[in-house]
Amino acid sequence: MNYLQLQQQYKEESLFGRYIALKHIEPILSQYSVEVIGFSVLNKPIYQLECGTGAIKILMWSQMHGNESTTTKALFDFLNFLHSETPESQQLLRTFRFCILPMLNPDGAALYTRENANKVDLNRDAQNLSQPESQILRAVFNRFQPHYCYNLHDQRTIFGLEHSEHNVKPATVSFLAPAYNEAREINEVRLKAISVIVAMNKALQALIPGQVGRFDDSFNLNCVGDTFQHFNVPTILFEAGHFPKDYEREETRKYIFTALVAGIQYLRENDVVNNKTEDYLNIPQNKVVFYDFVYKNVKINYDDNEKIINFAAQYKEVLQQDKVTFEAKIAQVGGLENFSGHITVDAERQVYTDGEYDFPNIERNADFCLGKNIKIVNGLVKT
Missing domain, CATH: 2.30.40.10 (Urease, subunit C, domain 1)
Structure with missing residues (x-):
């Protein structure tokens, strides 16, 4: 499959650049059957979109941090592909059921801030559930009971991957199968997330060799990914990073789309039972080197x-x-x-x-x- 050609074909042209707020996505959402599942601190709607009739349920959320918009753009490219009525998209919709929250933190998105309107980092609120946005995500998780969770983020330009003393490349895309306990053990649940990451990395290495990283897996139960993994649901953290000269993250957007499609195709085609831990650990870890x-x-x-x-x-x-x-x-x-x-x-x-x-x-x-x-x-x- 030519992922880059596919992304160009289904790219949501109305979304561009780093600033993506609710006013930018609401006209697109009006094309779909969506539901308002709650409201932010400043009473902005939080939307949920469900599609597909398959047995495997995948929950995805983006812009938990309001200033991390690259994955939101890629998510709408992916939605366009899912609704393209092609044999490939129909196959995915028969295999999977998707529940998507394209903008969990609309207040932060409007202000272009990491935190919500109460200056709380929602990705450190998984235990306290002190914020309405955190409560909404947990309620969706409990109701939908996903088989996989996709936690979609951006990372700063400071991260790179040091392959040798003289060959440092930016971490254009990074992944993490979060730890589920302090010992950072790998159980069957975490193995499932690892297997999907290995498949996505394989697809990306053909396009951006040496520019895929592995995020630090220090355990913090206050983080949403760690909590959901602790709840025995395979969870994958996506980090959209820097591509040379691409400060608008339009190139990186292509590779997030590639990862979404490649990983889901892998889940459709494979019984995720093989131990891919060694391949996962061979993905170089992110370092602050830029x-x-x-x-x-x-x-x-x-x-x-x-x-x-x-x-x-x-x-x-x-x-x-x-x-x-x-x-x-x-x-x-x-x-x-x-x-x-x-x-x-x-x-x-x-x-x-x-x-x-x-x-x-x-x-x-x-x-x-x-x-x-x-x-x-x-x-x-x-x-």
Whole structure:
């Protein structure tokens, strides 16, 4: 199956970029039979969509964190495919029953924040269930009684996969079969999640070799995935990460769609009983190894002494007039031996100046000059 061609064919064109709020998805949802299953802190509706008549039940939810929208876009691409009335889609609908919550945290989505309107991280509220959104997800879980859960997220650009000292790639997609106990043991339930992840990784390696990671499996029962795995339901965490130069996450969106289709095809075609633990553990673990920008061999004058330093800048995502803008801020000076830049600039010992200081200061805008010929504006070399 040509996953990328399939995604292009069924891509939901009305959704683009990083800022995806309720007002963007409601016109699309009006095409489907949906149900309002509750309301957020600020009384925004939380929608549920069910489709399929099969015996295997899969619960999916996205934008539990409001500023993590890539999987929401991919989910609507997947929905378009499911409703395409092709032999492939009809086969899936006969095999599976899907319950989808495309935006669990509409308040956070509107504000482009991780937390909900009460400033609570819903993915740390699985035990207290203090928030209406958390209570809604648990009620759906209890009612639907899924055989599998898909917990859909984004991760920051800082994550990469270190394959060797000189070959660091971004973690474009990462997965996790969450632990179900403190010992992080692997039981039959967790094995099922592992098997699906291995199948998705196999499909992705053909498209983005060396850019698929395994998220840290430290056990925290306050996290929804750990709780559902503890409840003996195989749960898979998806993390949509960075693809080179793809800050709008339109490329990454393709690979999340690929993972969704490939994993579900695997479940349709296989009795998930084989132990794939070794293949799963061979997926490299995520590491914090990136900044958006690294500037090397920069000369500074500090305390009347000339020094050659390296420093880094990182984008901050800022919501302005319904669009996310990227503002580069100086993030670290020195100590970058274990870090790479998505963009690296070699100053070749040119002198740093920014009109006010002769050395980079943390949290200042990444607007400066390197010598007379290199001008940096918002992190990038201005040509």
